[in-house]
Amino acid sequence: xxxxxxxxxxxxxxxxxxxxxxxxxxxxxxxxxxxxxxxxxxxxxxxxxxxxxxxxxxxxxxxxxxxxxxxxxxxxxxxxxxxxxxxxxxxxxxxxxxxxxxxxxxxxxxxxxxxxxxxxxxxxxxxxxxxxxxxxxxxxxxxxxxxxxxxxxxxxxxxxxxxxxxxxxxxxxxxxxxxxxxxxxxxxxxxxxxxxxxxxxxxxxxxxxxxxx
Amino acid sequence: xxxxxxxxxxxxxxxxxxxxxxxxxxxxxxxxxxxxxxxxxxxxxxxxxxxxxxxxxxxxxxxxxxxxxxxxxxxxxxxxxxxxxxxxxxxxxxxxxxxxxxxxxxxxxxxxxxxxxxxxxxxxxxxxxxxxxxxxxxxxxxxxxxxxxxxxxxxxxxxxxxxxxxxxxxxxxxxxxxxxxxxxxxxxxxxxxxxxxxxxxxxxxxxxxxxxxxxxxxxxx
Numbered sequence: 518x519x520x521x522x523x524x525x526x527x528x529x530x531x532x533x534x535x536x537x538x539x540x541x542x543x544x545x546x547x548x549x550x551x552x553x554x555x556x557x558x559x560x561x562x563x564x565x566x567x568x569x570x571x572x573x574x575x576x577x578x579x580x581x582x583x584x585x586x587x588x589x590x591x592x593x594x595x596x597x598x599x600x601x602x603x604x605x606x607x608x609x610x611x612x613x614x615x616x617x618x619x620x621x622x623x624x625x626x627x628x629x630x631x632x633x634x635x636x637x638x639x640x641x642x643x644x645x646x647x648x649x650x651x652x653x654x655x656x657x658x659x660x661x662x663x664x665x666x667x668x669x670x671x672x673x674x675x676x677x678x679x680x681x682x683x684x685x686x687x688x689x690x691x692x693x694x695x696x697x698x699x700x701x702x703x704x705x706x707x708x709x710x711x712x713x714x715x716x717x718x719x720x721x722x723x724x725x726x727x728x729x730x
Numbered sequence: 731x732x733x734x735x736x737x738x739x740x741x742x743x744x745x746x747x748x749x750x751x752x753x754x755x756x757x758x759x760x761x762x763x764x765x766x767x768x769x770x771x772x773x774x775x776x777x778x779x780x781x782x783x784x785x786x787x788x789x790x791x792x793x794x795x796x797x798x799x800x801x802x803x804x805x806x807x808x809x810x811x812x813x814x815x816x817x818x819x820x821x822x823x824x825x826x827x828x829x830x831x832x833x834x835x836x837x838x839x840x841x842x843x844x845x846x847x848x849x850x851x852x853x854x855x856x857x858x859x860x861x862x863x864x865x866x867x868x869x870x871x872x873x874x875x876x877x878x879x880x881x882x883x884x885x886x887x888x889x890x891x892x893x894x895x896x897x898x899x900x901x902x903x904x905x906x907x908x909x910x911x912x913x914x915x916x917x918x919x920x921x922x923x924x925x926x927x928x929x930x931x932x933x934x935x936x937x938x939x940x941x942x943x944x945x946x947x948x949x950x951x
Contacts, residue, residue, distance in 0.1 A: 581922075585918055588891065590911075592894045592907050592910070595907060600898070676793060679895075679898060689793060689797070698801060701800065704797070705793070705797035705798055712790060713789050716789045
């Protein structure tokens with residue numbers, strides 16, 4: 518194990534330029550998918566939280582989507598978009614949707630109605646209530662959703678190399694092709710660290726936006 | 731779809747493999763997590779670091795964990811089962827602890843007052859009350875394991891992931907990708923629904939509410 522790790526480290530330093538490019542691609546892939554998913558799901562979640570009928574169907578669909586293995590979703594993009602970057606980021610965006618939507622919906626739905634009524638009684642307009650009262654209260658739960666999505670997408674972006682996306686997963690596909698454990702580790706170790714780092718940063722952020730009790 | 735209709739034997743065989751891999755992992759995981767969770771639940775000083783450690787393991791992407799375990803457990807089915815047990819462990823232990831802790835202390839005190847010993851309290855009060863939360867853990871663990879087992883095909887574990895990986899290795903075999911994706915998605919959805927139904931059936935608050943409604947209906951009738 519120690520020797521393989523050492524070889525992995527040497528491989529990464531020997532291919533430093535490529536490694537850094539792969540890392541950059543990986544981050545871009547993850548960031549793009551999360552950004553688009555957040556832009557879609559936060560407004561959608563606000564809408565679903567206000568209507569029982571819409572919520573029931575939309576949330577059910579997204580819950581089922583969440584149950585489908587990520588590898589299946591990634592590979593199903595291939596018949597439509599080929600072995601390409603487009604396939605990868607469409608699939609990754611789809612994978613990021615459910616946690617963000619479900620958390621946004623829950624966040625806005627569970628706000629104490631008394632608080633909303635007080636805001637209304639104070640003469641706030643709908644927009645004001647949304648931005649000044651509801652959004653700050655919902656934010657920690659929304660960020661928790663983005664956090665779950667981030668860790669999932671970092672993992673799935675590694676698998677995305679199988680469908681030709683680039684990123685750190687290229688070392689996984691290469692390691693399998695060459696039967697070389699060291700090359701596999703060049704992909705696995707950074708991805709594991711990236712996931713742990715993202716989890717730490719996002720949970721800090723979540724605590725930072727928590728409104729005082 | 732056409733591939734499934736033309737090769738029902740192949741797909742069925744892989745589906746069975748998939749079920750055996752995830753099922754056996756889940757059983758092993760439950761056998762470890764259950765006594766462990768019960769033991770740790772009322773010891774916060776032990777539970778916090780244990781949950782922290784399991785949380786870190788859970789955050790590591792499954793493909794990375796499989797690769798990290800590769801030098802230790804090697805390729806093949808056993809290697810994948812080890813990974814699946816680890817992931818299931820996190821969810822199961824977390825839910826067992828959460829479920830047991832959520833039991834109202836007043837109820838436990840009442841049981842104590844009735845002369846129940848701690849063993850009786852565990853089996854007759856705490857576990858039945860915690861069962862829906864524990865079953866929710868089993869359901870999520872099953873779903874996660876089905877998903878990770880799909881990736882396991884790359885490590886020589888077999889199962890439905892084989893179809894997916896063959897589909898991209900052999901250019902233009904979209905039919906295999908479809909067959910693999912559809913059958914693994916169907917498996918996950920069916921398992922999710924059945925375990926969700928089981929969860930609801932064991933939910934005591936729901937059961938009480940239902941019987942109250944029934945009694946009310948009888949009185950009215």
